[in-house]
Amino acid sequence: EQAQAAGVFWRRAAADLAELERRVSLMGELDEALRAGGIEVYYQPKLAIAEGRVASAEALVRWRHPERGFVGPDLFIPLAEQTDRIGPLTLYVLERVMEDLAQLRALGHQLTAAVNISAKLVASAEFNQAAGALLARGVVPPSVLIFEVTESATLEDPDAATEMLRAYRELGVTISMDDYGTGQSTLTYLRELPLSELKIDRSFVQHAHRNRNDGVMVRSTVQLAHELGLKVVAEGVEDEDCLDFLRQLGCDMAQGYLISRPLPAPALIEFMDRNSGE
Ligand code: C2E
Ligand code: CA
Numbered sequence: 410e411q412a413q414a415a416g417v418f419w420r421r422a423a424a425d426l427a428e429l430e431r432r433v434s435l436m437g438e439l440d441e442a443l444r445a446g447g448i449e450v451y452y453q454p455k456l457a458i459a460e461g462r463v464a465s466a467e468a469l470v471r472w473r474h475p476e477r478g479f480v481g482p483d484l485f486i487p488l489a490e491q492t493d494r495i496g497p498l499t500l501y502v503l504e505r506v507m508e509d510l511a512q513l514r515a516l517g518h519q520l521t522a523a524v525n526i527s528a529k530l531v532a533s534a535e536f537n538q539a540a541g542a543l544l545a546r547g548v549v550p551p552s553v554l555i556f557e558v559t560e561s562a563t564l565e566d567p568d569a570a571t572e573m574l575r576a577y578r579e580l581g582v583t584i585s586m587d588d589y590g591t592g593q594s595t596l597t598y599l600r601e602l603p604l605s606e607l608k609i610d611r612s613f614v615q616h617a618h619r620n621r622n623d624g625v626m627v628r629s630t631v632q633l634a635h636e637l638g639l640k641v642v643a644e645g646v647e648d649e650d651c652l653d654f655l656r657q658l659g660c661d662m663a664q665g666y667l668i669s670r671p672l673p674a675p676a677l678i679e680f681m682d683r684n685s686g687e
């Protein structure tokens with residue numbers, strides 16, 4: 410029995426070690442990708458429901474790994490957060506977004522774009538200084554940028570986080586609360602943060618048109634947000650019935666596979682060209 414327990418112990422230890430090695434090598438490779446251009450930014454269009462047109466897109470990072478193929482953000486973003494690479498990665502994304510937006514604007518597409526800002530970065534003086542310097546370059550005005558943050562962004566140091574978000578807002582950046590409904594103390598943050606937009610998590614949106622409870626939650630969230638003066642984005646819209654339901658509720662924007670998958674910048678330009686002609 411003891412021998413068996415020891416066997417389990419060593420197998421586990423070996424598995425942990427293999428996992429650790431995998432992470433360490435993945436992070437070294439991420440550094441390399443950041444240097445060598447293996448990180449790409451895709452854009453998922455957001456539909457302004459009443460106007461029936463796309464005026465904004467969310468930037469979603471993609472990693473083309475030379476051997477592993479495509480590595481999704483759900484895997485490497487948490488690792489990047491744990492190993493202090495999320496700052497450089499986010500600055501890379503922000504810079505790309507500003508350049509891509511400048512190109513789109515030169516082509517006549519007045520698009521805004523959202524960048525995901527990890528909880529850890531919101532109160533980081535180092536990140537905020539670098540981001541401020543990037544914004545000050547003036548490649549595009551800060552008013553065409555949206556920063557998506559989650560409630561957890563303010564857990565560690567609420568005062569610092571609120572102050573930073575205010576500073577971005579004063580520059581003209583729109584602050585959006587991401588994944589609304591999945592966190593804790595949500596109402597406190599809605600009251601206290603300098604928000605202009607709220608994104609309802611796709612777990613509520615996906616079945617809202619055919620699940621009574623989900624529908625009630627989406628409807629009351631839209632109402633609450635509007636009464637607080639916030640715009641509402643529904644994420645994870647996958648079918649026409651869902652979009653109709655959101656339209657009836659007066660939800661402002663819809664994002665999801667129904668409108669478009671996330672697209673690389675050239676495909677986004679084609680998408681905008683196709684959809685801007687009446
Ligand atoms: P998120 O911010 O909630 O982004 C939305 C995710 O939902 C994206 O996954 C998107 O591809 C996916 N999605 C969009 N429409 C639909 C739909 O209709 N159905 C379904 N099933 N899924 C849909 P993605 O690109 O894999 O990103 C996952 C998460 O990784 C993001 O969730 C975000 O939290 C994080 N992430 C992505 N890019 C960045 C980044 O540049 N910085 C940071 N900090 N996080 C990022
Ligand atoms: Ca997001």
Ligand code: CA
Pocket residue numbers: 587588608610644
């Ligand atoms: Ca989200």
Ligand code: CA
Pocket residue numbers: 588610611
């Ligand atoms: Ca999400």
